[in-house]
Amino acid sequence: MGFFADLFNVPMSDKDFIRTHALFATQVDPKRRRRLKTMKPPWGLCVHTTGRGIVKKANKKGTRPIDEAVAYYATTLGPHYAIGYGGAVYQLQADDRHGAHVGISAKERRQYLNGSWVNWKHVVPRPQRGHVLDTALVIVSDNEERWRTRWPDFKSPQHLYPTRSPNACYVSIELVPLLTSHPYVQETGLWYTPRQHAMVAILAADIARRYKWPDKWWETPRLVGHEDLDAMARWGHGGGWDPGALRDSSRFDWSRVTSILAKLA
Numbered sequence: 001m002g003f004f005a006d007l008f009n010v011p012m013s014d015k016d017f018i019r020t021h022a023l024f025a026t027q028v029d030p031k032r033r034r035r036l037k038t039m040k041p042p043w044g045l046c047v048h049t050t051g052r053g054i055v056k057k058a059n060k061k062g063t064r065p066i067d068e069a070v071a072y073y074a075t076t077l078g079p080h081y082a083i084g085y086g087g088a089v090y091q092l093q094a095d096d097r098h099g100a101h102v103g104i105s106a107k108e109r110r111q112y113l114n115g116s117w118v119n120w121k122h123v124v125p126r127p128q129r130g131h132v133l134d135t136a137l138v139i140v141s142d143n144e145e146r147w148r149t150r151w152p153d154f155k156s157p158q159h160l161y162p163t164r165s166p167n168a169c170y171v172s173i174e175l176v177p178l179l180t181s182h183p184y185v186q187e188t189g190l191w192y193t194p195r196q197h198a199m200v201a202i203l204a205a206d207i208a209r210r211y212k213w214p215d216k217w218w219e220t221p222r223l224v225g226h227e228d229l230d231a232m233a234r235w236g237h238g239g240g241w242d243p244g245a246l247r248d249s250s251r252f253d254w255s256r257v258t259s260i261l262a263k264l265a
Contacts, residue, residue, distance in 0.1 A: 012094075020094040020095045021091060022207070024206075026090045026091070027090075027091050028073075028091060028092050031074045037098040038097060038098060039168060040096075041211050042096055042169065042207065043222060044169060044217075044221065044224065045171050045173065046170040046171070046224050047173050047175065047200060047224070047226070047252070048079065048174045048226045049174070050065075050069045050174045051177070054069050054072065056179075065084070066084030066085070069082045070082055070092070073174060074092060078100050078101045078174075079092055079099060079101045079174045080095060080171045080173070081174065082173070082175075083173060083174070083199050083200065084176055085196065086195055087196060087198060089199055095207060095210070095211075098167055099172055101174075102166040102172075104166065104229070104230050108232055108233065112156035112157055113156070113158055117231070117232060143235050146247075150228065151221070154221070157229050157231050160228065160229065161221060161229070170224070175192050175196050175243055175252075176196075178192065189249045189250065189251065190251060190252065191243070192251070192252055194256075197252075197256045197257055198256075200257050202264070204223065205261055216265070218262075219258070225240065225242060226243070227241065227245070227246055
């Protein structure tokens with residue numbers, strides 16, 4: 001008897017299930033119909049943050065943040081996986097499903113392709129004496145430099161991947177962040193636990209093995225954060241915030257992930 005891929009009751013052979021699923025992940029039944037459109041095949045992996053709203057909701061209800069995240073994403077057409085603080089992995093849809101986790105507008109795409117994104121700047125209110133915000137604005141313009149330091153050989157975020165949309169080639173992982181009051185955040189500045197970092201690497205290695213990605217793929221744009229793919233929308237005056245690696249004080253540690261991937265290769 002074969003598996004069923006989604007609420008359309010599309011039959012999936014054992015072989016296809018093994019190819020498109022992490023066997024160590026908890027499989028989540030979708031609460032709405034999934035898209036049947038597939039990637040041919042998945043090309044890379046994108047890491048996201050769920051945001052703190054889910055964590056605050058869980059704290060208010062007395063539930064686990066990962067449970068709230070899974071319940072929410074099961075109703076969407078978005079991510080493929082979610083990872084909790086302890087490293088538990090939940091799979092929300094098959095790897096090769098065309099998810100909706102990186103939203104880049106047609107206007108943003110044109111700006112990336114024609115080069116006009118280089119004039120992109122964030123503006124923030126300038127505090128005055130007595131901490132009153134002045135109507136004048138300070139232009140914060142170092143974000144493009146941060147992005148180019150990370151990707152010196154690429155013209156723009158749109159040039160990182162081989163398809164028109166990143167959703168057509170990237171498998172996605174959502175990470176539940178710690179609250180800033182957590183002792184680990186206070187000590188390290190990182191918003192995600194060591195086990196979450198480790199499981200990103202373990203899951204990435206599993207996906208790469210199943211789809212036969214090339215050697216040292218993690219040193220290329222096959223491994224990215226949402227902030228890498230959409231710098232204009234996923235950055236603030238302090239740098240990238242999804243998941244938050246591209247900042248003076250990083251919230252997510254890519255070097256920890258890639259060092260584990262190198263050992264697993």
